[in-house]
Amino acid sequence: MIETLSVYLQHKFVVYALIVGVLIALSSSLLGVTLVLKRFSFIGDGLSHVAFGGMAIASVLSLTNKMILILPITVVCAILLLRTGQNTRIKGDAAIAMISVGALAFGYLIMNIFSASSNLSGDVCSTLFGSTSILTLTSFEVFLCVILSIAVVVIFIVFYNKIFAVTFDENFAKAVGTKADGYNLLIAVVIAIIIVLAMNLVGSLLISALVIFPALSAMRVFKNFKSVTVCAAIISVACAFGGMIISILAGTPVGSTIVAVDVAAFAICSLTGAILGVEK
Amino acid sequence: MSYITVENLEVGYDKSVISEKLNFKIESGEYLCIVGENGSGKSTLMKTLLGLIKPVSGQIKKADGLENGEIGYLPQQTVVQRDFPASVKEIVMSGFQARCGLRPFYNAQEKKLALENMERMGITELADQCYRELSGGQQQRVLLARALCATRKILLLDEPVAGLDPKVTADMYELIASLNKEGITIIMISHDISAATRYADHILHIGERVFFGTTDEYLNSDIGKSFVTLQKGGENQ
Numbered sequence A: 001m002i003e004t005l006s007v008y009l010q011h012k013f014v015v016y017a018l019i020v021g022v023l024i025a026l027s028s029s030l031l032g033v034t035l036v037l038k039r040f041s042f043i044g045d046g047l048s049h050v051a052f053g054g055m056a057i058a059s060v061l062s063l064t065n066k067m068i069l070i071l072p073i074t075v076v077c078a079i080l081l082l083r084t085g086q087n088t089r090i091k092g093d094a095a096i097a098m099i100s101v102g103a104l105a106f107g108y109l110i111m112n113i114f115s116a117s118s119n120l121s122g123d124v125c126s127t128l129f130g131s132t133s134i135l136t137l138t139s140f141e142v143f144l145c146v147i148l149s150i151a152v153v154v155i156f157i158v159f160y161n162k163i164f165a166v167t168f169d170e171n172f173a174k175a176v177g178t179k180a181d182g183y184n185l186l187i188a189v190v191i192a193i194i195i196v197l198a199m200n201l202v203g204s205l206l207i208s209a210l211v212i213f214p215a216l217s218a219m220r221v222f223k224n225f226k227s228v229t230v231c232a233a234i235i236s237v238a239c240a241f242g243g244m245i246i247s248i249l250a251g252t253p254v255g256s257t258i259v260a261v262d263v264a265a266f267a268i269c270s271l272t273g274a275i276l277g278v279e280k
Numbered sequence B: 001m002s003y004i005t006v007e008n009l010e011v012g013y014d015k016s017v018i019s020e021k022l023n024f025k026i027e028s029g030e031y032l033c034i035v036g037e038n039g040s041g042k043s044t045l046m047k048t049l050l051g052l053i054k055p056v057s058g059q060i061k062k063a064d065g066l067e068n069g070e071i072g073y074l075p076q077q078t079v080v081q082r083d084f085p086a087s088v089k090e091i092v093m094s095g096f097q098a099r100c101g102l103r104p105f106y107n108a109q110e111k112k113l114a115l116e117n118m119e120r121m122g123i124t125e126l127a128d129q130c131y132r133e134l135s136g137g138q139q140q141r142v143l144l145a146r147a148l149c150a151t152r153k154i155l156l157l158d159e160p161v162a163g164l165d166p167k168v169t170a171d172m173y174e175l176i177a178s179l180n181k182e183g184i185t186i187i188m189i190s191h192d193i194s195a196a197t198r199y200a201d202h203i204l205h206i207g208e209r210v211f212f213g214t215t216d217e218y219l220n221s222d223i224g225k226s227f228v229t230l231q232k233g234g235e236n237q
């Protein structure tokens, strides 16, 4: 087992994949709590479908650096969704459903019509479930992933207190003069970036799992924002790393293996939380 | 110029007006109590003053001195999502966020002030507890401590003593009065008319009839007399 691993680790792309995977897992876990609690999770879900549509366009255009196209599309949609979501609840929800399902259908359609590839269902499958994309990233994409992940982490740390305040009590934040709308916009843009990043790791259908599971797991055990955030980051990184190693050794698809490990971590945390709760 | 000048203000939600046209002024260092029946629009007025909802018509003029990071606010209700992981200390500290501007972290002086405010509210032992697991009165004190952290010039309180026990209520009124003596302007909504008339120097009564004036004027006015007797009667029953 160790031998197989060391053989794999001699390949540069495997090491890159591990580094990128860990960074993506770290950045995607940070906003999980905000996403879960601020009812932004529906935006996150919608955006992952948009990212799929973007990916479809990018592969039809056979761009080498797909992220260059997907990123701006997703960010723009994040801003649009946030805007519509602010008006009336129902209209906002409908808009999200429309955009996300529309993007999914449109993406599959153009892939079907224009794709030059002989293995269409394989392409679609890997876009949805990210089976191999983490290993086939170009060095530019690796570079972009690293930069973006670091940017997300830095933004999160710098605005940590603001994000907490706006998530906890938006009205109070506004009343005392914090530009809550600006921070909501920032959060939406960062979520868009995270989704595009996470798409490389687990594919567009499984993104929400990567973002939400670590936060939910941490919330089972800890009761304050800081510990939950730190714990979510640790869980996410550990699960992503473990998942990738397992998938290399067992030859399972990367994305779904990582998510399976995340689910296992959630089960363990729920159990721990229940035991701690009983002891109190 | 007055701190806050309100002219012909009508408040409401989505163009449906709740209040009559309001005209009043708040000078720096004053203590204004807003009284009136349930549903008369007191909370709505306070939210409008804070800029959380738009006035239906009329104007609110604020003096230049009033900037971000100088306003403290205690909402009547704070809807906190289920399971929100937040400790008491984190919430109290979040009162400082506006005054931080773009500075990412709280400084030592702010941390000290937060501890003092928690001490004042008697929640020091709860500092590391989860907000969701506190009693209603304890939660109210946490939010009051947060409001105290946020304020430097003006403090807006929407029923600050609701849910507090008698001792903390008395302490609370004394604390607000002492903040007012230190020069902080107070705008408070209260159903406790005897406390309102004891501590405040101005009263704004809203409802079917509107009154604005000093506390003495209020006590001598028809509307004030009838409202005070009404409450006294209620207490004697």
Ligand SMILES: Nc1ncnc2c1ncn2[C@@H]1O[C@H](COP(=O)(O)OP(=O)(O)OP(=O)(O)O)[C@@H](O)[C@H]1O
Pocket: B013, B018, B036, B037, B038, B039, B040, B041, B042, B043, B044, B045, B076
């Ligand atoms: N979000 C809202 N949208 C529409 N109407 C509202 C909303 N909140 C309150 N109202 C209405 O506005 C009126 C005034 O409400 P408000 O909360 O300002 O009363 P209040 O004077 O603070 O009462 P209380 O003493 O019970 O706190 C009420 O008739 C209420 O039904």
Ligand SMILES: [Mg+2]
Pocket: B042, B043, B044, B076, B158
């Ligand atoms: Mg009210």
